[in-house]
Amino acid sequence: MNPIAIIAHIGQYFLLLGRVFRKPEKSNVFWQRFFHEVNAIGIGSLGIVAIISIFMGAVITIQAAFGFESPWIPLYAVGLAARDSIILEFSPTIVSLILAGKVGSSIASELGNMRVSEQIDAIDVMGVNSASYLILPKIAASVFIFPFVVTISMFLGHIGGFVLGVAAGVVTPYEFIYGIQYEFRPYNVVYALIKTLFFGFIIPSVSAYHGYYTKGGSLEVGQSSTRAVVYSIIVLLLFNFLLTQLLLA
Amino acid sequence: MIEVRGLSKAFGEKVVLKDFNFTFEQGKSNLIIGESGTGKSVLIKCMVGLIHPEEGQVLYHGKDFLTMSYEEQKEVRQQIGMLFQGSALFDSMTVQDNVMFPLTMFTNMTKGEKEARMQFCLDRVNLPQAAKLYPAELSGGMKKRVAIARAIAVKPRYLFCDEPNSGLDPKTSILIDELIKEITLEYDMTTLVITHDMNSVLEIGDKIAFLHKGQKEWEGTRKEILYAENEILSKFVYATKFLQHFRSKLQAEKDSLTKGD
Numbered sequence: 001m002n003p004i005a006i007i008a009h010i011g012q013y014f015l016l017l018g019r020v021f022r023k024p025e026k027s028n029v030f031w032q033r034f035f036h037e038v039n040a041i042g043i044g045s046l047g048i049v050a051i052i053s054i055f056m057g058a059v060i061t062i063q064a065a066f067g068f069e070s071p072w073i074p075l076y077a078v079g080l081a082a083r084d085s086i087i088l089e090f091s092p093t094i095v096s097l098i099l100a101g102k103v104g105s106s107i108a109s110e111l112g113n114m115r116v117s118e119q120i121d122a123i124d125v126m127g128v129n130s131a132s133y134l135i136l137p138k139i140a141a142s143v144f145i146f147p148f149v150v151t152i153s154m155f156l157g158h159i160g161g162f163v164l165g166v167a168a169g170v171v172t173p174y175e176f177i178y179g180i181q182y183e184f185r186p187y188n189v190v191y192a193l194i195k196t197l198f199f200g201f202i203i204p205s206v207s208a209y210h211g212y213y214t215k216g217g218s219l220e221v222g223q224s225s226t227r228a229v230v231y232s233i234i235v236l237l238l239f240n241f242l243l244t245q246l247l248l249a
Numbered sequence: 250m251i252e253v254r255g256l257s258k259a260f261g262e263k264v265v266l267k268d269f270n271f272t273f274e275q276g277k278s279n280l281i282i283g284e285s286g287t288g289k290s291v292l293i294k295c296m297v298g299l300i301h302p303e304e305g306q307v308l309y310h311g312k313d314f315l316t317m318s319y320e321e322q323k324e325v326r327q328q329i330g331m332l333f334q335g336s337a338l339f340d341s342m343t344v345q346d347n348v349m350f351p352l353t354m355f356t357n358m359t360k361g362e363k364e365a366r367m368q369f370c371l372d373r374v375n376l377p378q379a380a381k382l383y384p385a386e387l388s389g390g391m392k393k394r395v396a397i398a399r400a401i402a403v404k405p406r407y408l409f410c411d412e413p414n415s416g417l418d419p420k421t422s423i424l425i426d427e428l429i430k431e432i433t434l435e436y437d438m439t440t441l442v443i444t445h446d447m448n449s450v451l452e453i454g455d456k457i458a459f460l461h462k463g464q465k466e467w468e469g470t471r472k473e474i475l476y477a478e479n480e481i482l483s484k485f486v487y488a489t490k491f492l493q494h495f496r497s498k499l500q501a502e503k504d505s506l507t508k509g510d
Contacts, residue, residue, distance in 0.1 A: 025354050113340070122337040125297050125409075126351050127326030 013209045019131035020139065020205075033137035034144075041103050041138065041204070042145030046152065048102065049095055053153040056094070057160030058168075060085045065170035078171045079161075079179020084188065086157035092192040093240050095153045096146070096199035100232040104207035107138055108228030111211030112221035120212070131212065138204040146200030147193050154192070191247045198239050206232045250275045251296070251407065251439055256305030258291055265291045266302070267463045275439045278430055278453040282444055283460035284485060289443040290334075292460070293411055296441070297329060298322055309407070327355050330400025330438075332410040336392035338384040344371070344395050345380040351403045370398035374428060390421035394428065401432055408433065408440040414449055426452045447489060450474065459485065475499070 024030035064081040111134060114120050123130040158180060165171045171179075207228035214224040251273040258266040266288040273279040281289050294300040296307050298314065307314040309325050317325065338347050348367040352358055358366070371377055374394035384392060393413060400408060410429060414422040430453045433440040444450065450457060454471035459482050467474075467482045474486060476499075 029353060117335055117340075118333045118337040119339055121294075121299055122331065122333060122339075124299060125326055125329060125331045126354065127323040127329075128354050129323075 012213070013206070016131055016135075016209055016212060017205065019129060020135045020208075022129055022132050024132055024136060025128055029133075030137060033133075034141055037137045037141035038145050040106075041099075041141050042149055045099055045102055045149060048098065049149055049153050050156050052098060053091065053095065053156040054160030054164075056090055057082065057086055057157030057162075058164030060090065060157070061161035061165035061176070062168055062170050065165065075171060075175040076179035076182055078165070079176040080182050081179075082161045082165070082176075083158065083180040083184070086161070087154055087188045087192050091150050091153040091157055092195045092199070093236075095150055096196065096203065096236060097233055099146070099149070099199075100203045100207075100236060101229050103142070104203050104228045104232045105225045107204055107207040108211035108214075109221055109225040111135075111208055112214035112224040113218075115212060115214045116217055116221060135204070135208040135212065138208060139201060142204045143197055143200040146196045150192065150196045154189075191243075194247060195240065195243050198243060199236055202235050202239060203232050206235055250310060251441070252306070252308040252311075253292075253296065254306040254308065256292065256295055256302050256307065258288070258295055258300065258302040265463050266295070269305070269460075269463075269465055271458050271465065271468070273439050273441050274456055276434065276437045277455035278433050278440045278442055280442045280444060280450055280454040280457045281460060282450055282454075282457060282485070283466075284445060287460045288463040289445075289460055290411055293409055293441065293443055297326065297331065297409060327351075327403065328406040330397075330403070330405035330408045332393065332396045332400055332408070332413050334412045334415055336384070336389075336396040338387075338392055338395055338399070340384055342383075343380065344376070344382050344384070344387070347384070347395060348380075348399045348402050350399065355403060366402060367398075370402050371395075373401070373432070374398045389416050390418075390424065393417065393421075393425050397425075397428055397432070401436065404436060406436075406438060408436075408438045410440070410442045410444075412443055412445070414444060414446045419448065422446065422448060423452065429453060445485075447486060450486075461485075 061078060061082045064078045064085075068075075068077050068081070111120070114134070120130045120134070123133060162173070162176050165176060166173050210224045210228035210231065214220050253269055253271050253273070256266055256269040257264070269292060271279075271281075281292060283289050291300060295302045295305075296314070302315070305315070312321075312325075314322060314325055338344075339350065342350070345364075345367055348370050349363045352363045352366060356363075367380065368377070371379060374397050376391060376394050376398065379387065379391065379395065384395070387395065408429070413425050413429060417425065426449050429440060429442065432438070442449065442453065451471050451474075454474070457469055457471065457474060458465050459467040459479075461481050467477060467479045469477060474482070477483065477486070
């Protein structure tokens with residue numbers, strides 16, 4: 001993609017956001033859609049997030065134990081390393097990347113399909129701001145629910161690390177619990193949740209942009225969905241770097 | 250009444266609509282006819298603001314839609330009912346929610362009032378039992394009728410129909426045409442129908458504009474169209490075997506009258 005096209009896309013993205021953040025036509029309709037999206041985006045993703053978090057927590061614990069085999073490193077360092085990996089990077093970033101795949105493709109294909117079947121035109125012709133009606137509840141719901149999902153992921157990651165790490169015999173229950181409490185910095189959780197808020201905005205807005213401006217037919221809907229995931233991930237990783245630099249460096 | 254003055258639209262180098270002028274009259278079915286790709290759908294989309302034309306005016310009761318503010322355009326749009334080519338029903342909603350959508354967005358009706366209006370509209374399009382169904386469970390003709398029910402739910406002043414008969418069998422096509430004609434009179438609406446179906450033209454065409462290569466080639470009524478002395482229009486009108494047969498008969502009658510003289 002040439003630089004002019006990239007600038008054009010960025011401009012169009014912000015113009016779309018300008019339309020998205022207009023006052024909703026009816027506040028009760030907005031809240032109805034908001035809770036629907038909270039359920040679809042947040043509650044609907046809990047299953048996959050739980051499974052991944054438990055097993056990733058276990059793998060991080062086992063890998064940490066594998067790396068700390070030296071007698072000079074205390075065993076509780078396994079819990080400490082697992083904790084920091086889960087809180088700082090795994091739960092906010094990796095879970096958000098997974099959600100970019102699940103939620104992002106779903107948003108892009110839903111809006112893309114509505115675009116090519118003229119449903120978005122129908123909303124516009126009626127005098128309803130289609131961008132605000134369709135996209136704002138998705139963004140608001142994601143920004144609201146992502147921190148909860150990521151917090152649950154952090155908790156389940158630790159549970160997975162504890163249960164499966166102990167079951168695998170790489171760490172004792174006491175050492176693991178001592179490790180996850182050792183020099184705990186609450187700011188790390190704040191940092192993770194701040195990142196999550198940004199990711200909760202990036203994923204639905206970038207995906208919605210690709211879906212909303214789909215042109216063509218069902219083939220293009222699929223392509224929009226793929227592009228939505230790819231660009232959401234790229235923007236997410238870019239912001240992950242920028243926010244880490246800003247908040248931790 | 251809607252007046253369109255000097256409307257032009259091009260996509261890059263390709264001019265799809267050139268200096269189009271027409272008055273769409275209230276209480277009448279105003280038809281835009283022409284072959285595929287002559288700019289009919291572009292015209293309707295320009296008129297409702299889905300596409301922005303390069304030049305021209307679209308006057309809704311004297312006020313130019315294209316120079317209105319966003320809020321003013323919204324007010325006009327709330328008076329427009331539109332029937333899309335593919336019906337454009339919301340997949341994720343039942344028929345009931347589809348019909349009630351404009352009522353929910355623009356009125357302060359209670360749930361009971363909205364349901365009563367929805368049922369009235371569904372009865373009007375002869376689909377009284379369809380409320381709980383999803384669009385995927387409906388046939389093409391039923392979808393069009395639900396789309397009409399949704400369009401008339403808020404008693405619009407203007408009804409725009411983009412190829413309402415496309416993909417329908419002749420019998421259902423006639424039903425849809427009759428429905429459009431009836432509700433136009435019932436609500437005293439300004440109705441605009443885009444079509445290339447000659448049955449529709451002869452059934453409901455109170456006022457007709459023929460588009461050719463983005464320009465208005467001819468204007469008249471359904472009574473005039475069969476006798477119009479326009480070669481391009483005649484090629485379009487008499488493209489079907491049935492009407493070719495009619496023309497042969499017409500010509501034979503004309504010839505016999507000339508001989509008689």
